[in-house]
Amino acid sequence: MCSQHKNHWENVYKTKNENEVSWFQETPHKSIDLIKSINIDFSSNIIDVGAGDSRLVDNLLLLGFKNITVLDISSKSIEKAKIRLGEKSDLISWVVSDINEFKSEKKFDLWHDRAAFHFLRSTKKIKSYVKLVNELINNQGTLIISTFSKNGPLKCSGLEVSQYDRKGISELFKNFKLNKSEIYIHKTPFNTNQEFIYNVLSKN
Ligand SMILES: C[S@@+](CC[C@H](N)C(=O)[O-])C[C@H]1O[C@@H](n2cnc3c(N)ncnc32)[C@H](O)[C@@H]1O
Numbered sequence: 001m002c003s004q005h006k007n008h009w010e011n012v013y014k015t016k017n018e019n020e021v022s023w024f025q026e027t028p029h030k031s032i033d034l035i036k037s038i039n040i041d042f043s044s045n046i047i048d049v050g051a052g053d054s055r056l057v058d059n060l061l062l063l064g065f066k067n068i069t070v071l072d073i074s075s076k077s078i079e080k081a082k083i084r085l086g087e088k089s090d091l092i093s094w095v096v097s098d099i100n101e102f103k104s105e106k107k108f109d110l111w112h113d114r115a116a117f118h119f120l121r122s123t124k125k126i127k128s129y130v131k132l133v134n135e136l137i138n139n140q141g142t143l144i145i146s147t148f149s150k151n152g153p154l155k156c157s158g159l160e161v162s163q164y165d166r167k168g169i170s171e172l173f174k175n176f177k178l179n180k181s182e183i184y185i186h187k188t189p190f191n192t193n194q195e196f197i198y199n200v201l202s203k204n
Contacts, residue, residue, distance in 0.1 A: 005073070006073050006074070006098065008157070008159065009052075009072075009073050009074040009077070009157075010074050010076050012074070012157055013053065013074050013076035013077040014076050018053055018080070019189045021157070021189075022156065022157070022188040022189070022190065023052070023114075023115050023156070023186075023188075024189050025054070025055070025186070026055070028054060028055060028056045028059065028114070030146070030184050030198055031056055031114060031144065031198075032059050032063075034144050034198060034200055035063075035110065035144065036063070037200075038110070040109055040110060040142070041109075042063075042064040042065050043066055043067060044067065044109035044110055045067045045107065045109050045110070045138075046060060046067065046068050046069065046108065046110045046112065047068075047069040047070075047110070047111050047112065047136075048060075048069070048070050048112045048113075049099055049111060049113040049116055049117075050071070050072055050073070050099060050114075050115070050116020051070045051071060051072050051081070051116075052074065052077040052081075053077045053078075053080040053081040053084065054081070055084075056112065056114075057070050057081060058084070058085060058088075061085075061088055061091060061092075066091070067093075068092050068093070069093040069095060069106070070093070070095070071094075071097055071099065071102065072095075073096070073097065073098050073099070074096070075096045078094050078096055081094075082094065099116065099129060100125055100129065100132075102132065104136055107136050107137065107138045107141075108141060109137075109138050109141045109142065110141065110142045110143075111142070111144070111145075112144045112145075113143075113146070114145075114146045114196075115148070115156065117129060117145055117147055118148055118161040118163070118164070119156070119159060119161055120162065121160060121161075126172070130172055130173060133173065137203050139203055140202065140203060141202070141203045142200065142201065142202050142203075143173065143199075143200075143201040143203070144199070144201075145169065145198075145199050145201070146184070146196050146197065147161070147162070147163065147164045147169075147196065147197060148161055148164075148194065148195065148196060149163060149164065149165060149183055149195045149196060150163050150165045151195045152195040152197075153194055164199075165197065166178065166197070166199070169197070169199045169201075173201055176201035176203050176204065177202050178199060178200075178201050179201060179202055180198075180199065181198070181199045182197070182198045182199075183195060183196070183197055183198075184196045184197070
């Protein structure tokens with residue numbers, strides 16, 4: 001992805017506090033509930049893709065998960081999450097990378113992505129993300145991916161996004177079984193509503 005895209009996100013995290021961005025969640029309840037519902041071991045390899053400074057990682061640690069990777073294109077967002085976690089940040093594998101350039105020896109039992117995938121707009125980049133998911137999720141592993149729905153906003157952070165529905169997600173991730181697809185209304189810190197779709201898929 002172009003450096004302009006990275007600069008955009010670095011600038012967001014340099015200039016805004018966590019509750020000054022539309023996607024902020026004090027506790028990411030929906031993701032936590034879905035992760036609890038799949039009943040995976042605490043030793044499972046988990047990655048949160050495009051995590052920013054989300055508090056999901058704090059909650060995963062509290063739940064008892066031990067092998068957590070947090071990836072974001074913005075080094076500033078990772079720095080902020082590390083500072084918030086303090087000593088506990090040593091327990092996490094931190095990766096600063098564009099997801100489309102991410103290489104990993106490690107494979108994952110759970111891949112979580114809330115509101116990062118939908119920033120990919122070109123067919124080429126969307127396909128490359130799907131290929132990576134196919135390669136890096138273990139057999140029987142889970143993909144939890146949440147995007148703006150067809151009734152959701154057309155832009156986020158000033159950038160155009162791709163909207164999805166159940167059909168679009170199942171057609172893209174053909175090697176996965178779509179177990180759950182749920183609409184979720186996110187209340188932003190500015191008291192507006194955004195319609196998301198949360199999808200849980202398992203690798204056949
Ligand atoms: C709307 S925020 C969501 C953050 C977090 N997932 C959450 O739910 O709070 C989108 C995040 O995706 C990251 N991002 C955007 N494009 C990316 C890419 N190509 N590779 C990795 N991260 C990316 C941004 O830096 C930002 O942190």
